[in-house]
Amino acid sequence: xxxxxxxxxxxxxxxxxxxxxxxRYVPETLMAALVELEQEYEAAKKDASFQAELDALLKDxxxxxxxxxxxxxxSEQLGxxxxxxxxxxxxxxxxxxxxxxxxxxxxARRMGKKRIIAETGAGQHGVATATVCALLGLECVVYMGxxxxxxxxxxxxxxxxxxxxxxxxxxxxxxxxxxxxxxxRDWVTNVRTTYYLLGSALGAxxxxxxxxxxxxxxxxxxxxxxxxxxxxxxxxxxxxxxxxSNAIGAFYEFIPERSVxxxxxxxxxxxxxxxxxxxxxxxxxxxxxxxxxxxxxxxEDGQIASTHSVSAGLDYASIGPxxxxxxxxxxxxxxxxxxTATLDAVVRLARTEGILPALESAHAVAEAIRIAPTMPxxxxxxxxxxxxxxxxxxxxxxELKL
Amino acid sequence: MAIHFQHRPGLVVYLTAGDxxxxxxxxIAIEAIDAGADVIELGVPFSDPLADGPVxxxxxxxxxxxxxxLKDVIALAREIRAARPAAGLILFSxxxxxxxxxxxxxxDDAAAAGADGVLVTDLIIEEAKDYLAxxxxxxxxxxxxxxxxxxxxxxxxxxxxxxxxxxxxxxxGITGKQVSxxxxxxxxxxxxxxxxxxxxxxxxxxxxxEHVAEVGEFADAAVIGSAIVxxxxxxxxxxxxxxxxxxxxxLRLQPAALAR
Numbered sequence: 001x002x003x004x005x006x007x008x009x010x011x012x013x014x015x016x017x018x019x020x021x022x023x024r025y026v027p028e029t030l031m032a033a034l035v036e037l038e039q040e041y042e043a044a045k046k047d048a049s050f051q052a053e054l055d056a057l058l059k060d061x062x063x064x065x066x067x068x069x070x071x072x073x074x075s076e077q078l079g080x081x082x083x084x085x086x087x088x089x090x091x092x093x094x095x096x097x098x099x100x101x102x103x104x105x106x107x108a109r110r111m112g113k114k115r116i117i118a119e120t121g122a123g124q125h126g127v128a129t130a131t132v133c134a135l136l137g138l139e140c141v142v143y144m145g146x147x148x149x150x151x152x153x154x155x156x157x158x159x160x161x162x163x164x165x166x167x168x169x170x171x172x173x174x175x176x177x178x179x180x181x182x183x184x185r186d187w188v189t190n191v192r193t194t195y196y197l198l199g200s201a202l203g204a205x206x207x208x209x210x211x212x213x214x215x216x217x218x219x220x221x222x223x224x225x226x227x228x229x230x231x232x233x234x235x236x237x238x239x240x241x242x243x244x245s246n247a248i249g250a251f252y253e254f255i256p257e258r259s260v261x262x263x264x265x266x267x268x269x270x271x272x273x274x275x276x277x278x279x280x281x282x283x284x285x286x287x288x289x290x291x292x293x294x295x296x297x298x299x300e301d302g303q304i305a306s307t308h309s310v311s312a313g314l315d316y317a318s319i320g321p322x323x324x325x326x327x328x329x330x331x332x333x334x335x336x337x338x339x340t341a342t343l344d345a346v347v348r349l350a351r352t353e354g355i356l357p358a359l360e361s362a363h364a365v366a367e368a369i370r371i372a373p374t375m376p377x378x379x380x381x382x383x384x385x386x387x388x389x390x391x392x393x394x395x396x397x398x399e400l401k402l
Numbered sequence: 403m404a405i406h407f408q409h410r411p412g413l414v415v416y417l418t419a420g421d422x423x424x425x426x427x428x429x430i431a432i433e434a435i436d437a438g439a440d441v442i443e444l445g446v447p448f449s450d451p452l453a454d455g456p457v458x459x460x461x462x463x464x465x466x467x468x469x470x471x472l473k474d475v476i477a478l479a480r481e482i483r484a485a486r487p488a489a490g491l492i493l494f495s496x497x498x499x500x501x502x503x504x505x506x507x508x509x510d511d512a513a514a515a516g517a518d519g520v521l522v523t524d525l526i527i528e529e530a531k532d533y534l535a536x537x538x539x540x541x542x543x544x545x546x547x548x549x550x551x552x553x554x555x556x557x558x559x560x561x562x563x564x565x566x567x568x569x570x571x572x573x574x575g576i577t578g579k580q581v582s583x584x585x586x587x588x589x590x591x592x593x594x595x596x597x598x599x600x601x602x603x604x605x606x607x608x609x610x611x612e613h614v615a616e617v618g619e620f621a622d623a624a625v626i627g628s629a630i631v632x633x634x635x636x637x638x639x640x641x642x643x644x645x646x647x648x649x650x651x652x653l654r655l656q657p658a659a660l661a662r
């Protein structure tokens with residue numbers, strides 16, 4: 001980090017900055033669209049009818065609030081802290097991604113944009129976007145790396161059934177990073193007519209802030225629910241971190257609660273060497289990728305490194321800028337869990353609680369399994385179970401020889 | 403060294419450095435200058451070129467596969483400068499390789515190599531404070547992109563912070579060929595002129611003598627990128643300098659351009 005010159009002394013009050021991270025590093029062609037989006041989003045936030053429509057859809061269509069479930073058998077087996085699961089996996093479409101997709105699609109409609117583009121890694125954001133586009137009658141194109149299309153085929157089929165066009169991306173590593181680049185190329189070309197519905201707390205301002213706000217409901221509910229069930233705040237919140245949307249949603253309301261540990265779990269993949277994992281805080285260096293300044297896995301020439309994770313949704317070389325700021329400030333801790341521990345966690349949760357977590361979310365479960373036995377029985381862990389694992393059956397069948 | 407366009411319209415030639423090899427890029431750049439290119443833009447290959455179309459994406463992949471590094475591109479600039487002292491020479495890069503190199507040392511190295519300026523594709527004026535200070539310190543010209551979607555206030559800031567020339571993007575989109583120029587380009591150039599006396603070069607999708615002549619009607623220079631990179635891709639390495647030189651001479655063989 002010492003060898004890197006940081007970009008211009010950004011002030012912390014500047015919109016779109018989280019400490020020194022964030023900002024807007026985009027081709028000039030996109031700037032007018034980003035400014036327009038920022039203004040429209042600010043207006044929508046203050047518009048009671050916009051919020052009422054979103055809240056109604058979140059409740060009646062998506063299924064909020066989601067339950068906070070006490071995983072009694074798992075907690076007893078591990079013999080330490082009580083483990084609660086925030087059941088985002090029970091939302092319509094099977095993951096937290098629908099929160100943001102609904103919010104941004106309503107914003108797109110408000111802006112008069114009839115064509116929606118999105119990127120997707122695991123396919124959950126793509127499915128959520130295809131779903132809300134069907135609901136609102138919007139054209140939908142989803143970019144997805146060819147490697148991810150193969151390993152998350154079920155979600156490709158779901159998107160197509162919902163009426164979206166899925167465009168495979170064969171460049172680079174053929175995963176999430178390349179899907180984002182291709183979506184940005186589409187946006188820069190069709191910027192006058194097209195809304196880019198970015199699915200993680202990444203990219204140029206205002207996306208990291210806006211996506212976080214649309215997922216803030218997760219921690220707001222968590223806080224109410226745990227106070228109701230336990231009468232106190234949890235010891236720690238655990239969430240997996242790819243771009244970081246579910247984690248920032250799960251952390252946000254707890255950031256001022258200094259007693260609550262915030263633990264982000266990155267993909268440890270199959271080893272510690274560059275290219276074998278997606279743990280940005282364990283080998284990454286601050287840099288610019290796809291519109292934002294944050295930790296980036298890269299080589300010494302500033303070329304972006306390839307990544308590996310068994311979960312497509314965590315397989316990305318950078319991380320949301322707000323996480324970078326929380327990391328540097330010491331407010332959140334970032335650990336990693338590897339592919340093997342993640343697969344073990346899937347099996348364990350399935351067989352103790354009858355819940356099949358997404359491979360992404362299973363990274364957070366694996367961390368809970370690791371630390372719960374080391375904690376006293378009155379401690380409380382809340383795991384954000386960001387998605388369900390049906391989409392992963394192909395990978396699980398192969399990896400677990402089912 | 404100041405950038406000036408000896409021809410009307412001027413020609414800016416973009417080359418992805420290291421494709422097919424650093425030696426080839428040097429030979430092509432020298433031939434291009436001798437054939438009438440006023441400015442060479444040396445593209446630093448990047449792993450994730452999100453502003454580029456398929457042609458330059460492929461060229462970047464090839465250059466990186468051969469191990470081309472930013473320091474190699476700077477060394478190449480030095481060789482081209484030594485061989486052709488009067489030509490304009492710009493380094494063209496995404497921001498991350500420059501950040502990783504270190505802004506200050508990049509500025510020092512680029513200036514020492516004899517580059518005239520730098521264009522960073524994904525760096526907008528608002529994020530460029532440190533970069534501008536470093537460019538200013540070493541006397542390099544920061545060249546910024548202006549887009550058809552940029553409102554006047556942005557164009558004014560872009561014009562005020564640019565040196566050397568302003569690069570006007572002919573249309574919304576990524577780099578790559580197009581059949582005909584849109585009305586966007588002329589309108590954009592006219593808007594930029596209100597804010598600056600700098601030369602204005604028009605790029606993105608310029609691939610033929612007709613395009614160059616048309617750009618010459620309203621702008622000072624045309625930027626040719628993907629068309630030449632694709633020509634290099636199709637040519638045998640030893641034949642590509644000659645092929646590029648013939649192509650550039652052909653771009654000037656328009657009565658409309660000659661008459662000016």
